[in-house]
Amino acid sequence: MSLKAALAADHPVATFVRRVLFYTLLTLVAAFFALPLLWLVFTPFDSNPGLAVKLPDFTLDNFRLLQHNPYALSSLKNSVLIAGGAMVMTVVFGALAAYALSRVRIPGRDALLYSLLLLSSIVTGTAAMVPIFLLMFQLNLIDSRTGVSLVLAGGLLPAAIFILKDFMDSTPRSYEESARVFGASPLQVLRHVVLPIARPGLATVAVWAMVNAWGDFLIAFILLRDPEKSPAGVVMYTFYNEGGQANLHLISAFSLLYAFPVVAMYLFVSRRYGFRFYGGIKS
Amino acid sequence: MASIEMRGLTKAYPGGVTAVDELDLTIADGEFFALLGPSGCGKTTLLRTIAGLERATSGSLHLGGVDVTTAAPGKRDVAMVFQDYALFPHMNVTDNIAYPLRIQKVALGERRAKALETAEGLGLAELMDRRPGQLSGGQQQRVALARAIAYRPQVFLFDEPLSNLDARLRLEARTFLKRLQGELGVTTVFVTHDQAEALAMADRMAVMESGRIRQVGTPSDIFHRPANVFVANFIGSTPMNLLPARVAGTAAGLHLMLGDVRLPVPAMAAGLLHEDDEVLLGSRPEYTDLSVDQRPDSLPGRVAVVENLGAAALVSVEIEDLMVQAVVPEGDEPRVGEPAWLTPQNARALVYRRADGILVANPQQQPAAAERTEPVKA
Numbered sequence: 158m159s160l161k162a163a164l165a166a167d168h169p170v171a172t173f174v175r176r177v178l179f180y181t182l183l184t185l186v187a188a189f190f191a192l193p194l195l196w197l198v199f200t201p202f203d204s205n206p207g208l209a210v211k212l213p214d215f216t217l218d219n220f221r222l223l224q225h226n227p228y229a230l231s232s233l234k235n236s237v238l239i240a241g242g243a244m245v246m247t248v249v250f251g252a253l254a255a256y257a258l259s260r261v262r263i264p265g266r267d268a269l270l271y272s273l274l275l276l277s278s279i280v281t282g283t284a285a286m287v288p289i290f291l292l293m294f295q296l297n298l299i300d301s302r303t304g305v306s307l308v309l310a311g312g313l314l315p316a317a318i319f320i321l322k323d324f325m326d327s328t329p330r331s332y333e334e335s336a337r338v339f340g341a342s343p344l345q346v347l348r349h350v351v352l353p354i355a356r357p358g359l360a361t362v363a364v365w366a367m368v369n370a371w372g373d374f375l376i377a378f379i380l381l382r383d384p385e386k387s388p389a390g391v392v393m394y395t396f397y398n399e400g401g402q403a404n405l406h407l408i409s410a411f412s413l414l415y416a417f418p419v420v421a422m423y424l425f426v427s428r429r430y431g432f433r434f435y436g437g438i439k440s
Numbered sequence: 441m442a443s444i445e446m447r448g449l450t451k452a453y454p455g456g457v458t459a460v461d462e463l464d465l466t467i468a469d470g471e472f473f474a475l476l477g478p479s480g481c482g483k484t485t486l487l488r489t490i491a492g493l494e495r496a497t498s499g500s501l502h503l504g505g506v507d508v509t510t511a512a513p514g515k516r517d518v519a520m521v522f523q524d525y526a527l528f529p530h531m532n533v534t535d536n537i538a539y540p541l542r543i544q545k546v547a548l549g550e551r552r553a554k555a556l557e558t559a560e561g562l563g564l565a566e567l568m569d570r571r572p573g574q575l576s577g578g579q580q581q582r583v584a585l586a587r588a589i590a591y592r593p594q595v596f597l598f599d600e601p602l603s604n605l606d607a608r609l610r611l612e613a614r615t616f617l618k619r620l621q622g623e624l625g626v627t628t629v630f631v632t633h634d635q636a637e638a639l640a641m642a643d644r645m646a647v648m649e650s651g652r653i654r655q656v657g658t659p660s661d662i663f664h665r666p667a668n669v670f671v672a673n674f675i676g677s678t679p680m681n682l683l684p685a686r687v688a689g690t691a692a693g694l695h696l697m698l699g700d701v702r703l704p705v706p707a708m709a710a711g712l713l714h715e716d717d718e719v720l721l722g723s724r725p726e727y728t729d730l731s732v733d734q735r736p737d738s739l740p741g742r743v744a745v746v747e748n749l750g751a752a753a754l755v756s757v758e759i760e761d762l763m764v765q766a767v768v769p770e771g772d773e774p775r776v777g778e779p780a781w782l783t784p785q786n787a788r789a790l791v792y793r794r795a796d797g798i799l800v801a802n803p804q805q806q807p808a809a810a811e812r813t814e815p816v817k818a
Binding site for chain 1: 491492493512513514515518519520522523524526528529530539540542543544591
């Protein structure tokens with residue numbers, strides 16, 4: 158067999174070599190993304206944590222250290238309050254607005270939705286920080302967890318309405334009309350018929366809102382003053398030692414605790430309802 | 441139980457479409473009434489206006505003598521079965537049937553018992569724990585009916601009750617619905633675009649076109665004496681032959697001239713026509729006799745198509761540039777290409793004014809009794 162023949166594109170040897178190269182590349186890419194996760198899993202249990210991924214020299218000291226930090230555990234509670242508040246507001250207001258927008262024909266409805274979505278994805282966060290700060294200052298909501306929840310919910314609502322409206326649109330009107338003919342009030346229609354049918358959508362939006370609010374740093378960092386009220390994302394930023402270096406003992410252990418609730422919730426909801434996105438945009 | 445009275449009922453949409461146009465109609469207590477018409481004729485809008493899901497623009501609507509023109513849907517004591525049945529997908533059969541009782545705040549135990557009782561009457565007792573998604577189309581329809589019955593309304597409204605069933609089930613459901621309505625004796629209005637359904641089930645029916653009623657009557661009335669060309673065309677499993685003709689006078693009296701062919705004036709229009717009137721002669725294929733031998737008072741043509749209908753055949757005969765159809769019993773079918781002579785049965789033929797398509801008939805004159813004259817043997 159000549160070398161030339163072996164190099165021909167369809168030759169078994171050439172195919173084999175290409176496969177090997179392809180999977181090697183895939184493995185490298187996968188490793189690149191897996192390394193931070195491995196770090197997150199291994200480092201908290203390492204007695205001498207560093208930035209490299211290595212099998213840990215097993216210890217639980219890092220968690221004990223965390224217990225003694227004055228803000229670490231209370232910040233997780235703050236995160237639950239802030240993210241939970243943002244989630245509840247997003248789901249409740251989002252569901253009501255989506256239902257109304259799905260059922261009532263008003264001129265310019267779609268344009269309104271699209272522009273809200275566009276503005277919210279571009280403007281919230283960094284670019285709008287100064288006006289948001291001033292607004293919250295006027296409203297006397299600086300250094301208030303409610304304020305942070307409100308701002309987060311405001312940023313999440315347009316997308317939540319957009320997603321939920323799609324769910325509501327896919328619920329036939331005849332369900333509601335049928336209930337109305339039997340004498341159900343609008344609120345009963347919503348409670349008995351619309352919400353149960355839109356439940357997978359509500360669950361999806363709830364998790365999505367929770368995860369987004371849970372991961373927020375900037376808004377809480379700017380709007381809160383008191384470290385007692387700071388959520389986990391902000392408190393983690395304060396974990397450095399006297400020399401100004403990152404305290405990897407605390408950060409690694411705290412990161413794991415910080416990631417755990419969101420992952421658990423995601424798994425729970427995914428198992429219970431399944432994530433269902435029906436299409437994206439309907440004509 | 442209640443009668444339904446509509447006076448000048450109008451539903452106009454903001455876009456300028458008038459779906460229901462100044463309708464006057466009275467449906468008697470206990471009647472099984474069909475609203476029939478092509479799609480877009482306003483029949484579903486009318487049904488939804490009766491239910492209260494659409495608000496009438498003007499006119500009045502009385503149910504059982506009570507003015508409900510502006511009442512909310514839940515205050516009218518009507519139950520509606522939707523075309524897609526609108527069973528709640530997240531509730532099982534029991535909860536679906538008991539839903540109207542839940543709204544009426546009946547206690548849980550009692551409403552479960554009532555749901556079961558209603559379901560038993562419809563042969564659904566085995567299915568009480570299933571979700572609508574686990575039921576066949578026919579079962580879903582019966583659950584929807586059970587839910588309507590559990591509400592004990594004054595009036596049932598059915599929107600295309602049979603259109604989601606397959607052909608065989610549709611026949612069964614037709615019989616079932618007619619018997620059920622007879623047993624319950626509740627005034628029932630149903631909407632359909634299928635004239636066979638309306639003819640088969642209804643006590644009386646209205647044929648609608650673009651928001652107006654073109655004819656109201658018993659199925660037999662409407663089948664035998666369509667009041668205008670629209671109804672004549674719409675009713676019947678095969679469309680009626682409508683042949684342009686002119687009234688001509690001779691010494692022996694008036695005749696219809698179809699081209700060069702002379703036909704006698706149908707019995708129903710006798711004495712109502714004048715010389716030179718332009719008319720349409722209407723004759724259903726079922727009431728048109730076909731002969732392969734020349735006969736007097738008949739239209740000569742050539743057989744173009746023979747369609748087998750099972751126990752009969754539909755024969756299309758080309759007469760000059762017109763296609764005229766006749767139903768021929770099985771075994772008597774002519775061959776394609778043969779000459780044939782068509783004779784409209786004089787007692788059942790109808791005459792319409794060509795100008796406005798209105799039936800020319802003596803109001804008292806009834807069509808010939810239902811006995812069918814023996815078709816001419818080939």
